[in-house]
Amino acid sequence: MDRAPGLRSPAMTGPGPRGPAQPVLDAPLEEGQLSATLTESGFAETVRSGETPMPKALVQQLSLTPPPSSGGDGLELDVRGVLGGGGMGQVLLAYQRSLHREVAVKVLRAPSAESAALLVQEARLTGGLEHPGIVPVHALGSDDAGWPLLVMKRVEGVSWAELLGTSGDPRWAAIAPGGDQLEANLRILVQVCQAVAFAHRRGVLHRDLKPANVMVGQFGEVYVADWGIATRRDALVAGPLVGTPAYLAPEMARGDAAAISERTDVFLLGATLHELLTGRPPWSGATLREALEQAASGRPPPLPPDANPELAAVCRKAMAAAPEARFAGALDLRDALEQVLRHRGAAAVGRAAQARTEALARLVEGGGDDAQLYALLAEARFGFRQVLEAWPESPDGRAGLTRCLTLGADHELRRGRPAAARALLAELPSVSPELEARLVQAERAELAAKEHAAKLEREALHADPEVALRPRVYFASAMGLFIIVLGGIRAFEPSWFERTEVLAFISAAYNATFAILALVFRKPLLPTRLNERLALFVVALLTMQLTVRVHGAFVGKGAAPTLLQELSLLAAMLVGGAFAFHWSFLVGAAIAAAGAMVFSSHPELTVAWYTPVTFGTVAGTVVCWRAWRRRDEPLP
Helix, strand or coil: CEEEECCCCCCCCCCCCCCCCCCECCCCCCCCCEEEEECCCCEEEEEECCCCCCCCCCECCCCCCCCHHHCCCCCCEEEEEEEEECCCEEEEEEEECCCCEEEEEEEECCCCHHHHHHHHHHHHHHHCCCCCCECCEEEEEECCCCCEEEEEECCCEEEHHHHHCCCCCCCHHHHCCCCCHHHHHHHHHHHHHHHHHHHHHCCEECCCCCHHHEEEECCCCEEECCCCCCEEHHHCCCCCCCCCHHHCCHHHHCCCHHHCCHHHHHHHHHHHHHHHHHCCCCCCCCCHHHHHHHHHHCCCCCCCCCCCHHHHHHHHHHCCCCHHHCCCCHHHHHHHHHHHHHHHHHHHHHHHHHHHHHHHHHHHHHCCCHHHHHHHHHHHHHHHHHHHHHCCCCHHHHHHHHHHHHHHHHHHHHCCCHHHHHHHHCCCCCCCHHHHHHHHHHHHHHHHHHHHHHHHHHHHHHHCCCCCHHHHHHHHHHHHHHHHHHHHHHHHCHHHHHCHHHHHHHHHHHHHHHHHHHHHCHHHHCCCHHHHHHHHHHHHHHHHHHHHHHHHHHHCCCHHHHHHHHHHHHHHHHHHHHHHCCCCHHHHHHHHHHHHHHHHHCHHHHHHHHHHHHHHHHHHHHHHHHHHCCCCCCCC
């Protein structure tokens, strides 16, 4: 059993000629019937027969007569003015005393049985349409003469028609805060479409939709009002012409009741849209007959040439002469309008992005700085992407994105950054042949520049004496150690070194040692061209030495003349090394030449002092090179 709050009222035993209401026992419920009872605890209890035993409850008669505490003359409604009126009725402003509020009361202007029946029908139809966009019905009552009256919510606002006629009305500030009255009107029409779609879902057709029958509240609320000629879809019958001539659908003007449907209301909504775009209703004949003939033809006047093309297409479809060519329902029209609103919003974003693109173009042409240019590019690209996200088919969005990315790529190409340009253009489905040619040319130029830079780097690496310095030191130390060992042997057995054959053998052994060490140290010793040329130079020296000594042994030349010749050739080769490597080789050449001059004058000193002189030659060259080398000096 569900429990819900019940109705409380001080007038539970309301005053009147009938006296206090008498308690009545509940009668048994039929199967499936619902009953709401007011229990002694003050809560309404809903019971379905068969679910639970029926409790005993007290039922009292309820009355809309104001409670004693409301004061006054006992009347519930106190009329205080006139809010408006139509052809059949008049809307009064009244004060409802029991609830201390203002309400709108619709009464008959010229009471008759027919108009009374229509007002009751309107009350019952509208009362069943509980929707935020439809003016709520509070009660259906009667006046002192017994004619029906309709109590409704008092909407504190203005009719939409009145707003449309005064674009300078200060109330627009609250309705259209951004100043875009067309967008505000379209949003009002969207809400009207939703309310009408709800009525259609309940099987009710309005048949008199127009701005004058729409109320706009001071906080933007939208209400569809005046359902006086509304009818149920399944109750349509041929009858007199109803509706407002300036907005009539063709089937209404022709009196074709069988053709009237939800699409008829769609036409009326389209006629309202037509008024938003042109400032006047579609049918505006000088006489009623002319207006009806225009409506029956279904050919509304053309829309202004500057009207939004997409919105104009929506209007034409909604106002199609053939009902089947219109939108199927108010929700379809609403969806089309919302799409137009999204596209209008996207177009506004696109205009801002376009302005940034123009500023970007000026910066690219003027060679502006990267920071400002990249900021504009990012803003423009983001704006156009927002446009395409909301409106994928937007031609302006696609063209704008293409232009801003092309400008960015152009800037990158001017700055010699083809990779950045290629990254920007990769976002586009296609690139112009001219720009692609520029990009390819720039990429080739960049590749050539990189290759040239790599070549220069390799050249610098090859010419840098610091590269592979340690392996050279180790290698030279090993060769020096060999010479020292030979010097020690000479100290114990000097006579061995007076024979040319021994000198040739020593040279061969020295060459073999050099070859072995070069093989062992080949990877760390030969990564640069400098080391390669030094190695070749040493090989030439050793080859010269071995050749001279083998020749001396072969012709029977003595050790002193052979070593003198060898030292002279060493000095000459070091002079050539000065041109091939560094001027410090001249130091070694000078030492070798000086030794040769001394040995030529004193041959007896040659064998004993040859090794110290050659060692000094090599050491002097190395020390001077290390001390005075210029690392930035390229190889000749």
